[in-house]
Amino acid sequence: MSKKGLITFIIAVIILLSLIPRSIRPALGQAASTEAPHFGEGGLPQFERDPNFPKVPSKWRMGFGSDVAVDAQDHIWILSRPHTLAHPRSTPPDLVSVPAPPVMEFDTDGNFIQAWGGESGPGYQWPSNEHGIHIDYKGFVWILGNADGKSNNPANLPNDNQILKFTKEGKFVMAIGKSGQTGSNATQVLKGATRLYVYPKTNELFVSDGYGN
Incomplete structure (x- = not known):
């Protein structure tokens, strides 16, 4: 390489080095560290449990928490199983505490907003074993259960x-299927649906069904 070419090469290297942010290039004369950054460093998230979240009255x-959903307002919806207090799987039963309603809404700070659910009503049967909750793009609340005979059913309630579809205030809107069935490939029967989602572009409901079918 000629002297002129060498000088040009050195200048090009200097320019390239100047374009590298200081935060990601090692100090002059110091080798780059191969050690992985610790939690809290290098932009990695660090999580800590908040013992005061959520603020249940x-x-x-609250019984066993089965699912969590977040709506368009970033409110947190928790679905729990009240019957697990009296019918736990591995802990002593709690026959003294008052179970919280299965559907509870909290704001982003964990402050309690409202609670409802747990009872059957005209046109629908509340799930025996609350399993999933989904808040769709219109704000409707969808609930599903997964009790199946003796499986996921410590209280021996109907399958x-x-x-179920409700408004955010807990007003019943619609039911697909009904409890106590055995499950099959029939379009009107479900069996322990696991998850659902409402697709906004077509307003279609997609369901993974399930624990039995």
């Missing part, structure tokens, strides 16, 4: 073969 005790 003191008059209630869950239904999907």
Whole structure:
């Protein structure tokens, strides 16, 4: 390489080095570290449990939490199983505490907003074993259960073969299927649906069904 070419090469290297941000290039004369950054460094997230989240009213005790959903307002919806207090799988039963309603809404700080659900009503049967919750793009709340005989059914309640749709305030809108069925390939029967989603572009409901079919 000629002297002129060498000088040109050195200048090009200097220019390239100047374009590299200081935050990602090693100090002059110092080798780059191959050690992985620690938690909290290098942009990696660091998580800590908040013992005060969510703020369930003191008059209630929440049963086993089965699912969580977030709506368009970033409110957190928790679906729980009240019957697990009296019918737990591996802990002593709690026959003293008042179970919290299965559907509870909290704001982003964990402050309690409202709660409802747990009872059957005209046109629908509440799930025996609450399993999933989904808040669709219109703000409707969808609930499904997965009780199937003795499986996922510590209280020996009727099988869950239904999907329920409510307003955010807990007003019943629609039911697909009904409890107590055995499940089959029939379009009107579900069996322990696992998850659902409403596709906004077509307003279609997609369901993974399920634990039995």
